[in-house]
Amino acid sequence: MTDAALSQPLPARAVAVPSRRTNLRHLAPWLYLAPAAITLIIWIYWPLIDAFRLSFYEWNMLPTSPMRFVGWQNYANIFALPKFWQALSNTLVYVIGLLPLAVLIPLGIAIYTHDLPARSRNVYRAIIFMPMIIAPVVAAAIWRWLLDPGHGMVNEAISLFGYRPVRFLQDPKVAIWTIIGLTGWKLIGFSTLIFSAANANINPSLIEAARMDGASRWQIIRDIRLPLLRSTILFLTLMTILLGAQWSFSYVHVLTGGGPLGATTNIFYILWDFGFSTMSVGWSSAAAVILFLGFGAVAFILFRLMDRYSFHDN
Amino acid sequence: MTTDALYAPARSHVAPRNRARGKAGIRWNTAAGHVVMVVLSIICLFPVYWMIVSSFRPANAIFETTLWPSAASLDNYVHALKAIPIGTMLLNTFLVSAIVTVVQLFTGLLAAYAFARWRFPFDKAIYTLIALTWLVPFQVVMIPNYRLVADLGLLDSLAALILPHFAGALAVLMLAQAMRSFPTEVIEAARMDGAKSWRILWEVMAPNLRGTIASLAILLFISTWNEYFWPLLLSRTPESSVVQIGIQMFITSEGTAWGPLMAASTLASLPILLIYVVLQRQVIQSFMKSGIR
Structure with missing residues (x-):
């Protein structure tokens, strides 16, 4: 490499190269950035703008049918729709229901089991992480079998204790909690590991x-561990609030289809439902815009809160 | 979003022994910790185990609830x-x-x-x-x-x-x-x-x-x-x-x-x-x- 640089006649380099080099220097970062940037513009940012536009039209996605401008009509219709409010309140139930499974219980377990010997901890680690890598559709299939009212293992066990079988996915009162439980099943081990890692990071001398x-043990937890785990707790809470309802989509789609009687639908499912079951692009896009703005606002507030309250331990 | 800052390879420090409590207390705590982890492990692992076991049960034994299949077959795969x-x-x-x-x-x-x-x-x-x-x-x-x-x-x-x-x-x-x-x-x-x-x-x-x-x-x-x-x-x-x-x-x-x-x-x-x-x-x-x- 050095040889090549030295063998160049010096004067020529001093005169000819600079202009070309500065040009290239200005362009280089953009060239490196281009593939990723173009992909994200085509598949995320432009569609986002397009969704805004489509939300003012009535259209059924068939290329041959006309697009009709309807102004704010789609929004008005959605806000007048009981199904939308049901989906919205269900979304809240999903988030609140998931918080214990994705944050509280894992936090408790991680603190409670922190002094187990490293060897057995590694075994538990490998096992409880497993649900995280199982595909949601596969998990849905397995749980459908386990929860089957007729012959599912869970109901067999329940009947052993003399209770009547629970219709986990068919009973409108139970179904949403079943879906929350399945979503939690996937996350609980993972969250526990995140907390354990953060917990192991606490300086033992403290x-x-x-x-x-x-x-006392409890004082140590309250005054040292919990404050030091605060940023982890906030982080997982934030993830659960923002993504909780989204994680449940596959289960809702495969297991209940939003039913029975809309009991398990949520804002993400209703978008899919509008767009691809009823084929109303305007409604789906308007709901998408509402979701995006709501999601963005919640995220903004949460990030601000996290900035303010997370504790930096250095 | 990354948890990079939060993650650290599990430090293998041995927890300092609690002096206020006797060894029995510690042993009991550890045992209870194992119980918690075993329960969590079963919850996480059992569905996956059940999927694999069920996949090998012959059609006439699919509703069996024994933990280990009494007979195995590949019919389901076929x-x-x-x-x-x-x-x-x-x-x-x-x-x-x-x-x-x-x-x-x-x-x-x-x-x-x-x-x-x-x-x-x-x-x-x-x-x-x-x-x-x-x-x-x-x-x-x-x-x-x-x-x-x-x-x-x-x-x-x-x-x-x-x-x-x-x-x-x-x-x-x-x-x-x-x-x-x-x-x-x-x-x-x-x-x-x-x-x-x-x-x-x-x-x-x-x-x-x-x-x-x-x-x-x-x-x-x-x-x-x-x-x-x-x-x-x-x-x-x-x-x-x-x-x-x-x-x-x-x-x-x-x-x-x-x-x-x-x-x-x-x-x-x-x-x-x-x-x-x-x-x-x-x-x-x-x-x-x-x-x-």
Whole structure:
């Protein structure tokens, strides 16, 4: 490499190269950026703008049928639709229901089991992470079998204790909690591992010092561990609030189709339903815009809160 | 979003013994801890175990509730293979996942390099815009995306499954983060030696980022393998679709043929489970480093 540089006649280099080089220098980062940027523009940013536009039209996605401009009509229709409000309140139920499974219980388990020997911890680690890599559709298939009211293993076990079988996916009162439980099943081990890692990161001398001062186990958890785990707790809470309802989509789609009686539908499912079952592009796009703005607002507020309240331990 | 800062390889420090309490107290605590973990482990593992066990039960014993099958047969697999072209679908899934992984790593490396190497107008803004794509739920852009695929005449094709994944925010951000911690002296030295930026990327930076690249590759492969929503919108025929759609078709067409369904599910998860058995540590780490999505 050095040879090539040296063998160039110096004067020529000093005169001819600079202009070409500065040009290239200005262009280079853009060229490197182009493939990723173009992909994201084509598949995310432009569609986002397009969704805004389509939300003012009435159209059924058939290329031959006309697109009709209807102004704010789609939005008005959606807000007047009981199904939309049901989906919205279900979304809230999903998020609230998932928080214990994705944050609280894992946090408790991680703190409670932090002093298990490393060897057995590694075994548990490998096992409880497993649901995370199982495809949601496969998980849905397995649970459908396990929860079958007639012959499913879970109901066999319930009947062993003399109770009547639960119609986990068919009973409108139970179905949403079943879906929340399945979504939680996928996340609980993963969250536990995240908390365990953060917990193992706490400087042991802090704990030891507190012990010397006669702090009880609970005091140590309350005054040292929890504050130091705060940013992890906030992070997982944020993820659950933002993505909780989204994670359940596959289960809702495969297992209940939003039913029975709309009991398990949520805002993400209703978008799919509008767009690809009833083929009303305008409605689906308007719902998408509402979702995007709502999602963005929630995310903005949560990130602000996280910035303010997360504790930086350095 | 990354949990990079939160993750640390489980430090194997031995917890300092509690002096206020006797050894018996500690032993009891440890035992209770084991009980908690065993219960959690059973909850997490049992469904997967039950899937595999059920897939081997002969049709007349499918409703048995013994933990170990009294007789094993491959009938369910034969049935599943007849019902849907699962071999083709597995191959499709593999192709899609492998191509997405490679291409996304490639575009990610290029983009991350642009951010790590140069200051250019709007670089911060563009970086933020890439990060913000994370905030756009797929359901919001699905209709325009679907229309674009239809206009390109790519409905029901593997290409359509791959194209939108040519780049991803996660790969760009993770690689940019990794490159930022790369010592600039090394790059400077290579530049002094007259190496062009392209060669610096592939001969100096990339080899040093092997860890991050491997961990991203695992993550991208598994999440593409498990993807459901986008293939669901596009697929019309099983032969040109991925295995997740195969499972879904199976459920809708023969919902209560539990044995064959479990056989198909086992086949669909087998590659991922194999990767997990071999690379368990790395798989867990790569998921934990990159957050949940």
